Amino acid sequence: MNILIVGNGFDLSHYLPTKYDHFMDVMKAIEIKNTGEKVSDLSIHTVSEWMRLLGQMFEKRKGLEQPNYDMNFNELFSCIRDKWFIEKTEELYLTEQIKISFQDVLKLQYRLELNDWYQYFKNHVEEIKTWIDFEQKIEEVLSTLANCIVEIGQVKRTDELFEYFAHNQKDGHRINKRSFKILSTFNFVTLESYKANLPIAGGMSVANKMKERSNLNPKFCHGTNLENGFNPLGFLNYLYLQLEDFIEIFNLYLDLIVNEFQPKVQLTIDAQEWIRPNIIYSFNYTNTYARFYNSVKMEYLHGSHGAAQNIVLGVSDLEHENLKKLKAYGFTKYHQKLLKDTEYLFLDEFKNKISIHKKKIEYFEKDFGYIDVKERKFERQNLMENESKLDLNIYIWGHSLDVSDKDYIIDIFSLNDEIDRNVKVIVYYFDKNAKFLLLNNLLAILEKDKVELWMKKGWLIFKSNPNVVAINNIQPVDLT
Incomplete structure (x- = not known):
């Protein structure tokens, strides 16, 4: 398969x-x-x-x-x-x-x-080069908020809260400039008017002079009133709804623009070992393979675009304890996958087959041990060598193998555990630098011994990307 x-x-x-x-x-x-x-x-x-x-x-x-x-x-x-x-x-x-x-x-x-998320990403457009960087910037906002929740909780009186937002002052307990800038993008901070006493000549002062200062936005307080204190759940809900609106903007980009690209000529994939896949697991939101080649069973692990889009776009997990206490799981991919009913079952058919096979071996050894009887020995050998085979060729094309999808990667590389189940993984790479990074990511997730074993056994192979070829064009499309 x-x-x-x-x-x-x-x-x-x-x-x-x-x-x-x-x-x-x-x-x-x-x-x-x-x-x-x-x-x-x-x-x-x-x-x-x-x-x-x-x-x-x-x-x-x-x-x-x-x-x-x-x-x-x-x-x-x-x-x-x-x-x-x-x-x-x-x-x-x-x-x-x-x-x-x-x-x-x-x-x-x-x-x-x-959309506050778009405005935030726009201000960091030079820093964010990939969708992995994008996820890290979401995590940065959440971590900043988590730290500020702790600090705001240390302000004893709500009428003194404005002092926390005076980030340009060095004395006292203040929000740092970076956090102030990040959260200001999300309307966390607003300007409020207040009456000030301004000194004049002769030691006198003029009262009731109106000035402005930064303070917490009342709409993120209980009852939209500063006196009632900060409502972190209210602000998290606002961030989540803004993220869903951002996802819809991205969905419209895929729907109105990317999905409308039609090839001038028929395309084909040019690689010696390439054969039509029986199934595709997609981390993309597009249906490119089906549009350009064949209609194959597709499992959209992170959702798909369209009128009924269920796109998953978030962080791998919650790192800060404060976020866990507030149950901010709506920002995680696993929560979104469950909520949006994406195809989150991955290689289950084969994992179940391995589990059943292990139980068979366990029962056999429990009942018969290692008795050197010819028939029993043959039966055990048949269980180990024949029934264990999965006969899978897994081609990975265009995935970073980053830790953000760690669980999927561990699943793939658990298919040849104690024995060779005839599972081969072919990882395509764009250039030498890409191969370097892919190998780095695998070593970080699987560790040295497992990666070395898979490569020595020939279970893991790296190959350069296949060429995408225009059929009526002798020359392949240059991918360099």
């Missing part, structure tokens, strides 16, 4: 713009598009309210002349930093067909401006 496991590198091998950079650069182009229609203050409504109001507006305009604010491929990818990649995309696909309507442009603009 042949199993294909795909990560984002599979889509990138087909020159589909699914890198984190691609997504953010296209969103930037949409955000700065001058439509002349966007309301100056969007905070007066929620995202869902704005989507409803915009829908009503466009419904009323039906049949009337509409302004031409559609965005085509060139406009959408005008801010792209990955120029050489997009040039390859243009060679392979009918990019003239890529276009999103004015309605979708305007709706995305509203979503982008109102």
Whole structure:
């Protein structure tokens, strides 16, 4: 049986713009598009309210002349930093067909401006190069919040809370500048007016002079009142809903843009050992293999895009005890997978077969021990050598083998445990540096002895990525 496991590198091998950079650069182009229609203050409504109001507006305009604010491929990818990649995309696909309507442009603009996670990631666009980096930035926000919860809890009087947010002062207990900047992006901090006594000549003072200072946003306090104290669950819920809105923005990018790329010619995968997989386990949200090649059974481990999207986008686990106490599991991938009913069963058929086989061996040895009787010896040998075989070829294409998917990786490399069950894992890599990193990640998860054993036995093989070839083109697509 042949199993294909795909990560984002599979889509990138087909020159589909699914890198984190691609997504953010296209969103930037949409955000700065001058439509002349966007309301100056969007905070007066929620995202869902704005989507409803915009829908009503466009419904009323039906049949009337509409302004031409559609965005085509060139406009959408005008801010792209990955120029050489997009040039390859243009060679392979009918990019003239890529276009999103004015309605979708305007709706995305509203979503982008109102989404705190997007604004946060936009401010760190140079730091975040991959989707793994992206997950780490989510973790950074959660860790910052967890630390601040502890510190806020140490402020004895709520009317003195503003002093904690005076991060530019060195004396006393203050939030640090980095934490202040991070949480300010999520409306955690707001400006409040207060009456100040200002000194004047002669030792006198003028009371009731209004000034502004930073303080905790009352909407994240119990009863939206500062006097009632900080409500961490309320703020966590706000962060979670904002993350779900961000996921919907990403879903729209995949749906309206990436899914619309159609090859100019038929594509094929050029590799000597390549044969059609019987099943695909996908860490992607796209259905690229089915669109370009064959309809094969697909298991979407992290969900898929579309009208009924169930995309999983979060952290591997909660590191801070405070977050565990507050049950902030909605930010973890495993919670989202269970909540969104993704295909989270992975290689279960084969793991069950191994479990049954081990029990058979256990029962056999319990009943008969190691009696050197020819028939029994043959029966035991048959159990060990024949019934144990899984006969699997597992091809991994475009997955980083990062610790964020540690459980899946451990499952794969437990299939040849005590004995050779005829399981081979072929890991494709983009270049030598990618192979270096893949091996690094495996060593970190599985440790040296296991990786060495698998490679010495020929169970684990590294190979360069197959070529994606245009059938009517003699030359393969250059992947370097």
